[in-house]
Amino acid sequence: RGLERGLEQGLEQGLERQVANQAKTLLTMLATKNIAVDDASRDRINACTDTDQLSTWTVRAVTASSIEEILR
Structure with a gap:
C-alpha cells in the first residue's frame, strides 16, 4: 500500500508540474x-x-492578437 501511495503522489506531482509549465509557457x-x-x-x-x-x-x-481571442 505504501508503494501504491508513493506512485500516486508522484503522478499527482508530475501532473501539477506539467500544468504549471503549460500555464507558464502560455503566459x-x-x-x-x-x-x-x-x-x-x-x-x-x-x-x-x-x-x-x-x-x-x-x-x-x-x-491570436488579444487575450479575448485565446480564452473565448
Whole structure:
C-alpha cells in the first residue's frame, strides 16, 4: 500500500508540474507577442488544471492578437 501511495503522489506531482509549465509557457508566449493579459485572465490561466484546455489556449495564442481571442 505504501508503494501504491508513493506512485500516486508522484503522478499527482508530475501532473501539477506539467500544468504549471503549460500555464507558464502560455503566459511567456503572450508576453513575447505583446498581448496584454489582465489580472483576471492571468488568474484564470494559472488556476486552470485541465491540460487539454491549456493546450487549446496555447494553440490559439499562435495566431491570436488579444487575450479575448485565446480564452473565448
